[in-house]
Amino acid sequence: MAAAAASSCGGAGCGPHCSSSASAAAVEDAAAAAAEKVGRLSLSRECGKCGGGAAAVAVAGGLGLCGECFRANLLGKFKLAVTSNAMVRPTDSVLLAFSGGPASRVALQFIHEMRCKAIESWDVSNSQALPVFGVGVAFVDESVLCSKPRDEIEMAIEDIRSIVSSLSTGVKAMHIARLEDVFSTESEDGERRLREAVDMIGDDTGREDFLRCLRMLSLQKIAMENGYAKIMLGSCASAIACHVLSATVKGQGYSLPADVQYVDTRWEIPVVLPLRDCLAQELTLLCELDSLKTQQHLDRPSNGINSLVASFIKRLREENPSREHTIVRTAQKLKPFSFNKFSADGYHDFLPSRLRPKFQKFDSDESTFSEILCLMCGSPFSESELQNLESTKHKAQKKIDLYTAHCCQSCYFQILPAGENLNEHFFSLLPKLWTGKMDTISDSHSLLRDQIEEYLLEENDDGN
Amino acid sequence: ICRECFYIVFEDEIHQTIVENNLFKPGDRVAIGASGGKDSTVLAYVLSELNHRHKYCLDLFLLSVDEGITGYRDDSLETVKRNEIQYGLPLKIISYKDLYGWTMDDIVKAIGLKNNCTFCGVFRRQALDRGAALLKVDKIVTGHNADDIAETVLLNILRGDIARLSRCTFITTGEDGPIPRCKPFKYTYEKEIVMYAYFKKLDYFSTECIYSPNAYRGFAREFIKDLERMRPRAILDIIKSGENFRISTTTRMPEQGTCERCGYISSQKLCKACVLLDGLNRGLPKLGIGRTKGVAGGDSDCEQQAKRPERSRSSLQGKHGNVDF
Numbered sequence: 165m166a167a168a169a170a171s172s173c174g175g176a177g178c179g180p181h182c183s184s185s186a187s188a189a190a191v192e193d194a195a196a197a198a199a200e201k202v203g204r205l206s207l208s209r210e211c212g213k214c215g216g217g218a219a220a221v222a223v224a225g226g227l228g229l230c231g232e233c234f235r236a237n238l239l240g241k242f243k244l245a246v247t248s249n250a251m252v253r254p255t256d257s258v259l260l261a262f263s264g265g266p267a268s269r270v271a272l273q274f275i276h277e278m279r280c281k282a283i284e285s286w287d288v289s290n291s292q293a294l295p296v297f298g299v300g301v302a303f304v305d306e307s308v309l310c311s312k313p314r315d316e317i318e319m320a321i322e323d324i325r326s327i328v329s330s331l332s333t334g335v336k337a338m339h340i341a342r343l344e345d346v347f348s349t350e351s352e353d354g355e356r357r358l359r360e361a362v363d364m365i366g367d368d369t370g371r372e373d374f375l376r377c378l379r380m381l382s383l384q385k386i387a388m389e390n391g392y393a394k395i396m397l398g399s400c401a402s403a404i405a406c407h408v409l410s411a412t413v414k415g416q417g418y419s420l421p422a423d424v425q426y427v428d429t430r431w432e433i434p435v436v437l438p439l440r441d442c443l444a445q446e447l448t449l450l451c452e453l454d455s456l457k458t459q460q461h462l463d464r465p466s467n468g469i470n471s472l473v474a475s476f477i478k479r480l481r482e483e484n485p486s487r488e489h490t491i492v493r494t495a496q497k498l499k500p501f502s503f504n505k506f507s508a509d510g511y512h513d514f515l516p517s518r519l520r521p522k523f524q525k526f527d528s529d530e531s532t533f534s535e536i537l538c539l540m541c542g543s544p545f546s547e548s549e550l551q552n553l554e555s556t557k558h559k560a561q562k563k564i565d566l567y568t569a570h571c572c573q574s575c576y577f578q579i580l581p582a583g584e585n586l587n588e589h590f591f592s593l594l595p596k597l598w599t600g601k602m603d604t605i606s607d608s609h610s611l612l613r614d615q616i617e618e619y620l621l622e623e624n625d626d627g628n
Numbered sequence: 629i630c631r632e633c634f635y636i637v638f639e640d641e642i643h644q645t646i647v648e649n650n651l652f653k654p655g656d657r658v659a660i661g662a663s664g665g666k667d668s669t670v671l672a673y674v675l676s677e678l679n680h681r682h683k684y685c686l687d688l689f690l691l692s693v694d695e696g697i698t699g700y701r702d703d704s705l706e707t708v709k710r711n712e713i714q715y716g717l718p719l720k721i722i723s724y725k726d727l728y729g730w731t732m733d734d735i736v737k738a739i740g741l742k743n744n745c746t747f748c749g750v751f752r753r754q755a756l757d758r759g760a761a762l763l764k765v766d767k768i769v770t771g772h773n774a775d776d777i778a779e780t781v782l783l784n785i786l787r788g789d790i791a792r793l794s795r796c797t798f799i800t801t802g803e804d805g806p807i808p809r810c811k812p813f814k815y816t817y818e819k820e821i822v823m824y825a826y827f828k829k830l831d832y833f834s835t836e837c838i839y840s841p842n843a844y845r846g847f848a849r850e851f852i853k854d855l856e857r858m859r860p861r862a863i864l865d866i867i868k869s870g871e872n873f874r875i876s877t878t879t880r881m882p883e884q885g886t887c888e889r890c891g892y893i894s895s896q897k898l899c900k901a902c903v904l905l906d907g908l909n910r911g912l913p914k915l916g917i918g919r920t921k922g923v924a925g926g927d928s929d930c931e932q933q934a935k936r937p938e939r940s941r942s943s944l945q946g947k948h949g950n951v952d953f
């Protein structure tokens with residue numbers, strides 16, 4: 165989400181050319197200059213879809229579209245993603261994660277429009293149809309770590325509120341949660357622990373990734389406490405492309421497919437990504453065309469691998485606008501995990517009958533979810549990580565060793581402080597929602613060990 | 629770490645890589661792909677040393693490809709000829725002129741600087757195999773280092789080349805083919821190779837190819853160097869990711885076959901080299917470059933670059949020849 169918010173228009177978005185010549189390059193440069201001047205992707209040619217004479221907008225793939233068709237194109241992708249992956253059922257309440265950036269702003273707008281349309285259908289059918297899904301909005305307030313003046317932050321958050329309340333049919337609720345609340349319900353204690361934990365992380369990239377983990381934890385907490393069935397993120401193709409490369413660079417090739425699918429049910433509350441096929445440039449442009457208000461003053465400056473990857477991809481995009489889609493498509497060909505689809509019994513009962521066979525086929529193929537997930541980031545463990553975990557379990561002396569072994573190699577390297585004392589202190593600061601799970605496993609583990617020891621003692625007695 | 633200890637650690641790491649991956653067996657005849665550059669020169673030197681020290685019992689040869697680039701390849705081949713004498717390894721040189729009837733100088737005259745790397749990469753790969761067959765060797769080793777492999781992982785993600793992505797981290801490729809290729813430097817950093825060559829005062833040629841003067845500075849290579857500065861282990865992390873990628877079983881992979889004209893391995897009816905050569909000989913050098921209309925199915929195994937618009941290709945061009953797996 166942060167990556168998506170940080171994206172910006174990068175000049176001309178012409179589709180790829182099969183060949184180039186000097187004159188074509190000159191025309192291209194002129195078009196690029198003109199596009200840069202108006203600050204948007206635009207070319208003066210007819211809409212490729214309806215033939216209208218309005219100023220056309222170029223989308224990846226080279227097709228020029230007028231404003232209306234461009235918008236319909238993006239909305240169509242959103243709706244297709246939602247329906248063909250059964251992301252939202254009529255009985256669901258959906259929590260939309262809103263950061264203030266263009267991508268989540270578009271997601272907010274589109275899910276709102278889908279809901280309005282569903283309500284109209286429901287009204288017309290005299291309540292005989294299925295109920296309409298609910299929508300709530302969540303904003304994670306990370307201002308405690310922000311170096312900007314307090315009043316500026318307050319104004320920005322007020323903007324966030326007004327954007328949400330400005331939607332014609334009110335959303336169910338607006339939830340603004342402070343990031344430190346995942347540490348403790350007491351404000352000062354939570355803040356202290358958050359600051360202390362973040363300060364212990366020496367690696368810039370590690371700090372960023374740690375905050376990303378906390379953000380997801382915060383969203384999960386909001387959703388669980390308020391009865392939401394789904395969490396919808398505004399992650400777009402551009403942000404996902406950045407994530408694909410970042411994860412590759414961090415050695416997370418095994419787990420990366422988990423993060424790039426439409427559906428992710430490894431969390432308590434399933435997470436869905438309906439904007440996965442849309443580019444940040446397109447979403448930013450749509451916000452401009454539709455005068456959708458965004459709020460990006462809360463974005464934090466970024467150092468480290470994630471921002472290096474983002475600038476690399478930005479550079480590639482300038483040369484070939486389809487590059488981001490290519491990266492996402494490559495990742496799509498990697499094997500997803502069993503939790504990358506809905507598999508609970510009866511989940512697809514609400515689907516129109518023509519769609520049900522597709523999902524039922526998957527249901528019958530379903531295997532048990534057996535992945536071990538990283539304590540912090542939720543990444544599935546690779547074989548070498550599993551081996552490390554198994555060997556640690558056998559010889560673990562302290563709880564700290566189990567905690568450490570339940571972190572993936574990437575988190576171990578870039579987040580955990582070096583040194584055992586520091587490590588112990590770091591884990592003592594972490595949210596109970598994370599370490600509590602470990603404590604439960606640890607307790608059952610030691611219980612099992614006690615039983616084994618009793619058995620050995622009995623065996624010994626018999627021997628005597 | 630002092631110089632002597634660096635030598636020991638460097639050589640032992642490569643030895644461990646060779647042993648753990650069972651790259652060779654006693655009696656193997658091994659051709660070292662030798663370009664005269666630092667990677668292949670260090671590889672020839674280290675392999676020769678380890679062969680003596682650890683008694684691999686290998687017959688080692690130097691195998692060079694002469695692309696026919698005036699002012700560049702002829703000078704680098706002089707370096708390899710000196711290596712032949714210094715290391716006592718027999719040298720075989722095979723040229724594009726002999727194999728294809730065209731030198732790179734001729735090819736560049738025909739098509740210009742753009743795209744000439746496609747020809748060179750495809751031709752060199754096949755030339756290396758043909759030279760190895762002439763020497764009757766069991767294995768080919770190349771000097772691809774960790775930086776090269778990490779770069780290839782990234783490039784294959786950027787290009788959407790899932791077939792290559794699934795195998796570009798293999799330390800041995802072509803095991804089911806006539807002559808497997810090995811990369812003993814898979815886990816060795818480029819800067820360590822440079823340092824080793826420098827301290828050992830090894831004789832190597834370091835000028836970049838004159839027909840792709842900016843190839844070394846491709847976006848991907850630049851990105852990897854930035855990464856390495858920020859987090860040195862990123863290169864090995866990329867390789868580890870590449871090793872851990874699991875390709876979805878629903879993804880269709882190209883089928884292996886042979887070229888009906890020259891018998892070389894290919895997933896198409898004609899291998900890429902024959903397609904390119906046919907274009908050259910018919911005065912249509914652009915044939916086989918860029919988007920191919922009417923050709924269905926996966927890429928040819930010989931194809932160096934994915935079919936992409938010309939404009940985007942230059943930025944993704946890696947170091948000369950080294951992205952060709």
